[in-house]
Amino acid sequence: DGGITQSPKYLFRKEGQNVTLSCEQNLNHDAMYWYRQDPGQGLRLIYYSQIVNDFQKGDIAEGYSVSREKKESFPLTVTSAQKNPTAFYLCASTSYTGEPTGELFFGEGSRLTVL
């Protein structure tokens, strides 16, 4: 089945460590996104990529980095510079082929806890 796979589902990290969250999609979608979700805050955009080897900062990019070396993959690294990294992270994708719908398809999320 086509979809978006995020791993790991749960991750614990010590302060000062970098951690990378994986996001893979087999939907042949063009664009991929990373959102952060905090209680009572809705979802906020971290980074997005509309094409391979290119990506753009979202509203809260500080302390995060991404890469887009393959169309299917968009990993997110949470660096030690991120002051409050404990959150739920959602990866999403969308297609620019055919009639545009604007709809995002989401993965199941990764829960990061900093100890």
Next chain:
Amino acid sequence: AQTVTQSQPEMSVQEAETVTLSCTYDTSENNYYLFWYKQPPSRQMILVIRQEAYKQQNATENRFSVNFQKAAKSFSLKISDSQLGDTAMYFCAFSGYGGSQGNLIFGKGTKLSVKP
């Protein structure tokens, strides 16, 4: 900048009854998309319904319908015949056209509880 506001942090409804969730937004664009997403306890975000701003007809999907008032910048979601499985967080979201398509701006969500 666009903003999305959901003024009801929590709501509850009895099973089989109807409930309406409110959403207002602010934008200077004329063409855009509006969405309602559902996030059940499993945390998977699921699209409930989508509306394109240039379409005057309100979108419907089975028990879910919207009341889209473009001039008032209002986009409410009505759930009819509520079911226990409708218990979830509901997020209203806005997306522009073209290059900003997919860059969704979300409201803070409404937690809906359906009671038996």
